[in-house]
Every structure is written in C-alpha cells, then in structure tokens.
Amino acid sequence: MPELPEMEHYRSQLSQLLCGQKIIGVTVNREATINEPVDEFKSGLIDRSILFVERKGKHLLFHLDDGRRLHLHLMLGGWLAYGEQGPKKDSHFQVILAFDNGSSLYFGGLRLGYLHRITAKAAIEQLKELGPDPFDPRLTLEAFKKRLTSKKGKLKTTLTDQRFLAGIGNCYSDEICFDAKIHPALSSNELDDEQLERLYGSMRKVLMEAKEAGGYMEHPLTPDDKLTGGYNERCRVYDRKDEPCDDCGTEIKLETLTGRKMFFCPHCQPQS
Known part of the structure; x- marks a missing residue:
C-alpha cells in the first residue's frame, strides 16, 4: 500500500x-x-x-x-x-x-x-480525523512523546493508526522501528525517553530518505521516471523474511501483530 x-x-x-x-x-x-x-x-x-x-x-x-x-x-x-x-x-x-x-x-x-x-x-x-503529518513543524519531539505515551497499544499498531499520525503504514513502521532499534511489539506507553528520542529521529530520517529515493513501489509515473521504487532495495527489514540483518547477520523474522505483518531483527530489536 x-x-x-x-x-x-x-x-x-x-x-x-x-x-x-x-x-x-x-x-x-x-x-x-x-x-x-x-x-x-x-x-x-x-x-x-x-x-x-x-x-x-x-x-x-x-x-x-x-x-x-x-x-x-x-x-x-x-x-x-x-x-x-x-x-x-x-x-x-x-x-x-x-x-x-x-x-x-x-x-x-x-x-x-x-x-x-x-x-x-x-x-x-x-x-478531519487524520493525525498530524510526521513532518508537521508542530509535531516537535515533546509533542510526539506526549502523543505516543498516551497510547496503550503496541508500537506498530500505534504508528500505523492514521488518527495518531497520518501517512505511516506497514512498510515504514517496520523500517522506523528497526532504525531506532526498538521491537515493534513493545507497548507505546512503556518506552523510555531515550527510546522515544530515537524513534522520533528515525521516523523523520527514514521517511525523508524514502521520499527522496522515490519510495518502495515499483510503478513509474512516467516512461522516463527512473526514481520511483528506488527505496525498495534499501528496505532493511520489510519483506526480507529469513534474509540476514545488514547490521548483525541474524535472520529477519516475520510475525503477525493485530492482523498486520511485522518484520524485525530479533537481535537488534529485543522485545525485553
């Protein structure tokens, strides 16, 4: 999607x-x-x-x-x-x-x-029910922390909730969590300040890099469009089940969380 x-x-x-x-x-x-x-x-x-x-x-x-x-x-x-x-x-x-x-x-x-x-x-x-855009200047680190710690669900579920933030889905929720080295099944309201800061930074970093690389979809808009889909090969966990993690070599795992696929590295993203 x-x-x-x-x-x-x-x-x-x-x-x-x-x-x-x-x-x-x-x-x-x-x-x-x-x-x-x-x-x-x-x-x-x-x-x-x-x-x-x-x-x-x-x-x-x-x-x-x-x-x-x-x-x-x-x-x-x-x-x-x-x-x-x-x-x-x-x-x-x-x-x-x-x-x-x-x-x-x-x-x-x-x-x-x-x-x-x-x-x-x-x-x-x-x-009107959409949450703020991840790049909304009003979504400061403190505002992000306040919104996230008020949610009781799992982190991936929260990130993909369009009423919480508008625009993040299955792919980038996993990529953001991996970049922040946080397990996507952790509870949103139990993250500490250091994790929240990493998550906020990773969210903006991953989305910006993906946007500049043309996203992960492989349908060029025009015949001479060479950029669209450029991020697909740069995904580090999404759709990479059983492939080795780029950081540690551990096999990427695929699980299901509230009906959504969830890709993660069990070594880089410990659940406890």
Missing part, C-alpha cells in the same frame, strides 16, 4: 506535470471507483483546470479551478501513470483523465481505492 513517501513522490511529480492543465476528456471504466453518476462526474470535470496537488497522509487532493477537489485514496494496490499513453490497455485503468497538453493521467489498481469529486467542505470533513 502506498504510504507517505510514495504519495509525496506522486504529489511532487504531479504538481509539475498537472498544474494549470485543463481536463478535456474523462474515461470511467469502473463506476464503483467514483462517487456520483458517470455523466455527472464527467461533466463536472470537463474544462476544469488543476490548480495544485495537495497531500494529506496517504491521500491526494487535486484542487480544481471551480473550488472542488478530486480526492484520491489508492488503498491497497493502487497506482498512477502519466503520459501520452498508459503502460497497459486503457481498459485496465479504472479512471483516465485526458489533458489539453496531449497527455493523460491513468488511475490503476483502484479495486479498493477511490477517486471522488467533492466540495472543499467535504474534503475537510472527510479528513
């Missing part, structure tokens, strides 16, 4: 490609992906221009020149492509937006995700 680094990478690229572009064509191949009748969705987008692209956690908001928003949540398996033609047949994409510069934006893998046309007020209402 795309997380903060992937969605921020999308936002950065799309901001350069789409801002000021006018939508001249709309294709909907799956009605369940949108939130209104197809004809209404199409007529509401034709001749509209995209002013800018905003990210909220794992969500993208395309700001339109009529004051409305296109609200995108890729959920599990969603991805984007942009160019004069898509990397697959058009029928493989749930929605396609064509622009007056001759290129199109393709929305794929949205079997669980969605693309909704909503008002600015509705966007605020739908996203």
